[in-house]
Amino acid sequence: MVSGTKGSMFELENVLPFTALRSELIVLSLCLLASLIHTAVSIPLLHNWRVSRPLALGMLGFYIVFSVIYALIAAGVIFQTQWT
Numbered sequence: 001m002v003s004g005t006k007g008s009m010f011e012l013e014n015v016l017p018f019t020a021l022r023s024e025l026i027v028l029s030l031c032l033l034a035s036l037i038h039t040a041v042s043i044p045l046l047h048n049w050r051v052s053r054p055l056a057l058g059m060l061g062f063y064i065v066f067s068v069i070y071a072l073i074a075a076g077v078i079f080q081t082q083w084t
Helices: 002-015 022-046 053-075
Strands: none
Touching: 022 053
16 A cells, blocks of 8 residues: 555656645655554554554544645645745
């Protein structure tokens, strides 16, 4: 899943000009990688393959905060200049 996302991001960057989307792609990639690493490593090792209610709420909260930040960057409300 990670390699597919990374590969498609690089392929799209070669085809289309991403002058306005570069900051969003950075945020999207970092949050996706953090979420996948947490799910793949933390849940099996630290939580014994069980997702408790606080952990589920934390994961849902992470997703909501990420979605709001991503939408604000895409709308140009925050981080109006490109990072790269």
